[in-house]
Amino acid sequence: KNQVEQSPQSLIILEGKNCTLQCNYTVSPFSNLRWYKQDTGRGPVSLTIMTFSENTKSNGRYTATLDADTKQSSLHITASQLSDSASYICVVSASNAGNMLTFGGGTRLMVKP
Amino acid sequence: EAQVTQNPRYLITVTGKKLTVTCSQNMNHEYMSWYRQDPGLGLRQIYYSMNVEVTDKGDVPEGYKVSRKEKRNFPLILESPSPNQTSLYFCASSLRPDRPSYEQYFGPGTRLTVT
Numbered sequence: 001k002n003q004v005e006q007s008p009q010s011l012i013i014l015e016g017k018n019c020t021l022q023c024n025y026t027v028s029p030f031s032n033l034r035w036y037k038q039d040t041g042r043g044p045v046s047l048t049i050m051t052f053s054e055n056t057k058s059n060g061r062y063t064a065t066l067d068a069d070t071k072q073s074s075l076h077i078t079a080s081q082l083s084d085s086a087s088y089i090c091v092v093s094a095s096n097a098g099n100m101l102t103f104g105g106g107t108r109l110m111v112k113p
Numbered sequence: 114e115a116q117v118t119q120n121p122r123y124l125i126t127v128t129g130k131k132l133t134v135t136c137s138q139n140m141n142h143e144y145m146s147w148y149r150q151d152p153g154l155g156l157r158q159i160y161y162s163m164n165v166e167v168t169d170k171g172d173v174p175e176g177y178k179v180s181r182k183e184k185r186n187f188p189l190i191l192e193s194p195s196p197n198q199t200s201l202y203f204c205a206s207s208l209r210p211d212r213p214s215y216e217q218y219f220g221p222g223t224r225l226t227v228t
Contacts, residue, residue, distance in 0.1 A: 043219030069163035
């Protein structure tokens with residue numbers, strides 16, 4: 001069964017600090033991995049999308065990495081801001097017919113002043 | 114503006130009273146799906162549709178129905194809602210989620226309370 005596990009479940013950091021969120025997956029055959037940011041009560045918004053051949057991708061202060069061999073991804077947030085407080089969801093897509101998307105449970109990040 | 118719209122945004126209803134949550138997208142997307150989100154459980158897929166007249170069950174389809182008569186619309190139907198269907202619901206669409214170049218867009222969410 002395809003699974004996506006994220007850690008930690010929640011995280012509190014001070015404004016200006018960096019943090020790294022983890023995503024481990026067992027999805028086959030792998031197509032791509034996405035990180036989403038979800039503000040409370042709102043729909044998720046895409047941050048990055050990575051394929052098998054990409055091992056890093058940045059979007060402003062967000063940098064995602066992918067190790068397809070170990071089936072691990074991370075999302076690094078640099079110089080955190082209060083507006084980074086949100087849930088971050090890892091979603092892995094399989095390249096076969098049927099139900100292609102597997103969602104992680106998310107990491108809830110709180111940035112404090 | 115490219116968007117996914119859902120209606121209503123908030124709904125309080127009683128057990129057993131049939132309801133429909135509408136979802137519409139203006140991007141000519143083939144793939145549409147419904148998710149529910151509950152505290153501590155993350156997003157769980159209810160149903161998805163690869164194209165018109167093609168629908169399939171996700172992880173938690175019990176108690177829900179969907180239809181895809183037109184490409185742009187994908188309504189979620191609760192024939193006899195129960196309190197355990199109280200949740201935050203999201204509709205999403207994309208061209209093909211397995212293609213990395215195709216973004217998946219989420220609607221703003223519908224908060225449903227069943228008493």
